[in-house]
Ligand SMILES: CC(=O)[C@@H](O)[C@H](O)COP(=O)(O)O
């Protein structure tokens with residue numbers, strides 16, 4: 355079975371934000387990505403609203419034909435918002451205002467009770483919870499203790515690595531998948547692109563890859579439909 359592709363459409367909204375216009379509409383982009391073969395749509399409602407806005411989430415939720423994976427920080431506002439919207443999936447991510455993009459995984463092990471309570475609240479609202487964590491056994495164990503059925507392994511260090519570091523970071527992810535796969539649904543994402551996705555897609559027991567920035571960047575040249583199809587093909591080809 356092929357690994358699923360969740361397309362993150364945050365950076366369609368980045369382009370919109372650049373001029374404060376109403377276009378390009380991330381909702382239109384999401385529906386097009388689904389038509390092109392996306393298995394789900396991921397969007398990150400950041401506290402600083404640098405791209406996705408609350409109203410994008412509200413408008414998109416009833417229109418998606420696949421499923422919404424809403425990424426949020428673990429704050430009272432964001433948890434309450436998610437419980438109102440009730441996306442099929444909610445991924446809890448760390449956030450720092452000053453970060454250019456997500457820098458590391460959520461420190462679940464260091465705040466077990468908080469994450470356990472957030473997981474319980476979202477689960478009771480009918481959302482499937484995923485925890486965005488670094489590929490570390492202690493974080494995987496903590497995710498299990500919190501009752502989350504799914505983790506998303508942060509592939510940023512792998513995506514940014516070069517030389518011998520690359521092999522080390524890929525092995526870290528492979529080891530984490532092996533450690534978690536019998537107890538959790540294992541997704542992965544961040545910084546993946548057409549050039550580095552194959553090595554991750556070849557790992558057994560990964561359920562879904564969440565990819566955004568690279569797909570939106572590629573769409574500038576080939577269009578969004580083709581960019582999604584190209585990524586789907588790259589994942590499928592890697593698995594042959
Ligand atoms: C959690 C993660 O790695 C991404 O899904 C996140 O959305 C990155 O943040 P930006 O989209 O703001 O770069």
Ligand SMILES: NCC(=O)COP(=O)(O)O
Pocket residue numbers: 362396506542543544545546564565566567568
């Ligand atoms: N959780 C990862 C994601 O949704 C997309 O990350 P990126 O491909 O935009 O780096």
